[in-house]
Amino acid sequence: MGFLLLCFLSLLKPSSQQFPRACTPADNLMRKECCPAWSGDGSPCGELSGRGSCQDVSVSDAPNGPQFPLSGVDDREGWPSVFYTRTCHCAENFMGFNCADCRFGRFGINCTARRTSIRKNILELSGAEKDKFLAYLNLAKSTISQDYQIAVGTYTQMSNGSNPMFRDISVYDLFVWMHYYVSRDTLLGASRVWKDIDFAHEAPAFLPWHRAFLLLWENEIRKTAGDENFTIPYWDWRDLESCEVCTDEYLGGRHSTIPNLLSPASFFSYWQVICTRSEDYNNGNFLCDGTPEGPILRNPGHHDRTKTPNLPTSADVEFSLSLTEYETAPFDKFANFSFRNTLEGFANPNTGISNTSQSSLHNALHIYMNGSMSQVSGSANDPIFLLHHVFVDSIFEQWLRRHRPLQDIYPAMNTPIGHNRDYYMVPFIPIYRNIEFFLSSQELGYDYDYLTEPGKMHLQGETLAKFPYSTCLCSSSSKKEPGGLSIGRSLFRGR
Ligand SMILES: *[C@@H]1O[C@H](CO)[C@@H](O)[C@H](O)[C@H]1NC(C)=O
Ligand SMILES: *[C@@H]1O[C@H](CO)[C@@H](O)[C@H](O)[C@H]1NC(C)=O
Ligand SMILES: *[C@@H]1O[C@H](CO)[C@@H](O)[C@H](O)[C@H]1NC(C)=O
Numbered sequence: 001m002g003f004l005l006l007c008f009l010s011l012l013k014p015s016s017q018q019f020p021r022a023c024t025p026a027d028n029l030m031r032k033e034c035c036p037a038w039s040g041d042g043s044p045c046g047e048l049s050g051r052g053s054c055q056d057v058s059v060s061d062a063p064n065g066p067q068f069p070l071s072g073v074d075d076r077e078g079w080p081s082v083f084y085t086r087t088c089h090c091a092e093n094f095m096g097f098n099c100a101d102c103r104f105g106r107f108g109i110n111c112t113a114r115r116t117s118i119r120k121n122i123l124e125l126s127g128a129e130k131d132k133f134l135a136y137l138n139l140a141k142s143t144i145s146q147d148y149q150i151a152v153g154t155y156t157q158m159s160n161g162s163n164p165m166f167r168d169i170s171v172y173d174l175f176v177w178m179h180y181y182v183s184r185d186t187l188l189g190a191s192r193v194w195k196d197i198d199f200a201h202e203a204p205a206f207l208p209w210h211r212a213f214l215l216l217w218e219n220e221i222r223k224t225a226g227d228e229n230f231t232i233p234y235w236d237w238r239d240l241e242s243c244e245v246c247t248d249e250y251l252g253g254r255h256s257t258i259p260n261l262l263s264p265a266s267f268f269s270y271w272q273v274i275c276t277r278s279e280d281y282n283n284g285n286f287l288c289d290g291t292p293e294g295p296i297l298r299n300p301g302h303h304d305r306t307k308t309p310n311l312p313t314s315a316d317v318e319f320s321l322s323l324t325e326y327e328t329a330p331f332d333k334f335a336n337f338s339f340r341n342t343l344e345g346f347a348n349p350n351t352g353i354s355n356t357s358q359s360s361l362h363n364a365l366h367i368y369m370n371g372s373m374s375q376v377s378g379s380a381n382d383p384i385f386l387l388h389h390v391f392v393d394s395i396f397e398q399w400l401r402r403h404r405p406l407q408d409i410y411p412a413m414n415t416p417i418g419h420n421r422d423y424y425m426v427p428f429i430p431i432y433r434n435i436e437f438f439l440s441s442q443e444l445g446y447d448y449d450y451l452t453e454p455g456k457m458h459l460q461g462e463t464l465a466k467f468p469y470s471t472c473l474c475s476s477s478s479k480k481e482p483g484g485l486s487i488g489r490s491l492f493r494g495r
């Protein structure tokens with residue numbers, strides 16, 4: 001079946017998508033400007049057509065927490081200002097580094113149509129839908145991104161922009177690299193590094209960052225496959241005793257003689273990983289450059305059971321959802337009674353008290369896979385990452401619907417660097433603030449099948465469409481329980 005699908009897919013036009021290729025020449029870096037032309041009218045940011053305009057980036061100066069006591073040493077500080085101080089600012093319905101794309105949830109030539117995309121349970125996809133998903137992943141893994149390149153040197157190594165160091169990358173690996181780049185240690189020269197830094201984990205932006213990451217990844221797969229309706233499925237791992245998607249029909253079974261490899265009957269066994277050798281990069285003072293580093297490793301269930309006794313249960317998820325505070329001081333992996341810290345997996349899922357010697361909920365899955373998934377920097381190499389994080393995002397969505405928070409409960413300052421409300425998310429260009437993804441998925445044009453099925457949720461579809469969730473996020477008077485929203489049924493370890 002894989003072959004047939006690949007033949008079919010090769011007929012589709014592999015279209016365009018972290019650095020926009022159009023912004024990597026020395027000229028752009030020296031001017032610190034990333035405002036490429038929109039092909040529709042040839043003007044920067046599609047300005048002539050009212051799609052957007054080139055504007056100064058205004059970086060938030062809210063103070064960071066004490067976790068990163070340095071400054072002026074990491075290209076990700078004040079993102080994206082080390083590289084660019086002017087980028088496209090897109091109008092209402094538009095998005096993208098040159099405003100060529102529609103905002104999430106908008107479609108059509110002028111991005112005026114609205115549509116909600118539904119993310120489904122992978123085990124409930126039809127055979128054809130499931131094969132299509134797998135084929136799209138393969139296509140993304142083998143298609144060079146037309147729109148983006150990766151940085152293979154720091155700004156200093158690029159002589160402050162006069163000597164650009166960028167490289168082509170496949171659409172799939174672009175996202176593996178971004179996940180590495182956002183979480184990597186700060187290189188301080190020679191083999192010195194600062195490790196207590198991560199712009200997407202162990203702090204409040206964990207959920208909004210991964211929400212944006214998945215939407216962008218989904219969007220690039222859509223463009224690559226020419227299928228505007230594609231959604232990434234999720235894997236509901238609650239209460240399981242084994243990895244039910246670790247079969248050749250889904251994401252690859254176990255190799256018959258080498259337990260931490262995938263079965264040759266799965267084409268994922270032929271994939272090569274990138275960005276897995278953090279210690280080498282740190283010792284050599286260089287960035288991951290996308291060079292293949294061997295096959296995907298996975299050995300589900302052969303992890304250290306004293307740190308992660310079991311896969312997360314429905315009760316663990318339900319407990320995390322009962323926590324009323326999104327985040328608590330000190331806004332990192334030591335936060336007690338923090339929904340974010342509990343769902344991320346640094347707190348006891350029965351009490352909400354931080355315990356960094358255990359890996360629960362989200363972290364538990366990574367540890368359980370006992371391979372590529374288990375180190376933060378390279379975890380997105382294993383496509384299980386996608387299924388897992390989509391399910392984690394659906395739990396975040398349940399929490400938002402249950403507690404209906406005001407946007408200002410998201411901490412504005414004193415969080416670990418990169419996590420304040422208005423910080424621009426590393427390493428995305430176009431630029432997005434953390435807070436822009438701290439809102440209901442319906443505002444972003446997508447939903448989950450199990451959260452929309454009639455009977456499982458009283459306030460549904462039409463009602464939510466009439467009263468967009470943002471209303472609830474902005475006005476405390478509309479704070480109201482949706483009711484009935486209870487659903488049946490180190491990484492990733494303290495550093
Ligand atoms: C899109 O917008 C342009 C410029 O406003 C207009 O000329 C065109 O008719 C619109 N197309 C559609 C399909 O709405
Ligand atoms: C890069 O910029 C820094 C800070 O402005 C400066 O100290 C350094 O000399 C510059 N390096 C090069 C190669 O231009
Ligand atoms: C996507 O779905 C919409 C609405 O169901 C449909 O009109 C459109 O043709 C679909 N697009 C593709 C490429 O299948």
Ligand SMILES: *[C@@H]1O[C@H](CO)[C@@H](O)[C@H](O)[C@H]1NC(C)=O
Pocket residue numbers: 302303304305370371372374
């Ligand atoms: C796999 O689990 C063993 C303990 O069972 C542990 O020592 C090893 O570090 C784990 N490997 C990975 C890649 O997580």
Ligand SMILES: *[C@@H]1O[C@H](CO)[C@@H](O)[C@H](O)[C@H]1NC(C)=O
Pocket residue numbers: 329330334335336353354
């Ligand atoms: C979290 O709770 C534990 C147990 O009560 C306590 O020892 C610890 O100091 C608390 N941590 C924070 C950051 O408040």
Ligand SMILES: *[C@@H]1O[C@H](CO)[C@@H](O)[C@H](O)[C@H]1NC(C)=O
Pocket residue numbers: 306307355356357358
């Ligand atoms: C944290 O987890 C470890 C390992 O399971 C356990 O031994 C320890 O008692 C826990 N600490 C607290 C404060 O609960």
